[in-house]
Amino acid sequence: MPDRLVEVGYQPSPYRSVRYALPEKRARCAMLRMLLSWRASLWKAVWRELAVWLFLYFALSLAYRVAMTEDQRHVFNRICSYSIYYTSAFNFGSLSLFLGFYVSYVSTRWWQMYTTLPYIDTMANALKACTADDGATTKRVIKYCQLCYLVTCRSVSRHARALYPRLEDCARDGWLDAADRDAFEAVSRELPHGSAWWIPIMWSASLLKDARASGAVASDQALTFLTRELLNFRSQCGRMLDFDMIGVPLLYTQVVTVACYSYFVFCLVGRAQYTRPRQLGDPIDLYFPFFSAVEFVLIIGWLKVASKMLDPYGQRCLLTFDATDATFDLIWVLMRNREVGDAIVNFGHPKAAPRGDPWPPAGFARTPEAEAVLCDGEGTPARRGSPLMVV
8 A cells, every 4th residue: 555545544445344235044034134234224324313303293292282271282283284284295105206216316326426437457458468568658558547547536536635635645656756747737737727637648648659659559450449448548537527527406405305304394293292182083192103203214214325325436525434425435446456457567378378278177176165155064055145045
């Protein structure tokens, strides 16, 4: 890990530790354990709002039973009936449909933002296959591609910008040398909008052109193929900037949020408790609003799903990641690209490998570990992933 990340105490996001999965096949009540888990769960997302809503509900109920006079209760009962009449027109079904479109839009955008992240594998393998020099061109182009991604991350993420606030910090970790830094700053000063993330791609294109002139790239077709892959990498970085610049419309988010919370504000009054003589059709006098609480958890939980996905690049995050958030660790992708790019450049196919059939003789040997996974220890096939495991 580069020295700069060690100094600031960077730790990769523990994605795997928050992945929910059913326990082992012999565990009992597997589904119940999954539903009752706390980390990265629905309950952790909504418990504060639910506690506030229940507090207001019980405060209103206590005021109705203790503090109000009979005339005030009569007026309050009429207000409750009025609220029930109008909230029934905007009931759970209509609100969930209205909220569903918003969550679908946000989740689709969230996944598209993840698939936009550029990985170096395709570019590095293309350079490995199409260049015939000692690897100098390949290493330089890969380094410039990673620099382009790093500059893009500094533009779209406060987390990356806090880790690498200046070009000097990038140079100290080896993402560019002093000459590249001076050239980058010189070109950046000439740009009217300050958008300099594409400069390393321009340098890479020049290197590929020089490599074709020197014969390191064998043919024009190979040069066209490498240029296409380079521009694809550039397009992915550009899409990251597009997603950061064009977010979810504020009006859309405000409408959905106001609709959800105002609905439950009216439910506080419309579903309050009654102490007047019961009549046919009156709601049951429950001390705890069971059904309203379940409805609150589902609707507000749905809204929380969308709110967690609004900022996956971490424009509002600093050095610490909350592993329960749907935020992408862009620095992890940067470190991964560096390691994989170096491995592809430095290691290739073993030239001393024997020719002939690459597959082993007939049959594959099973290790004891593989036997334990495929079977349940008694020689019968395991039920992992089957309906029998769930029930």
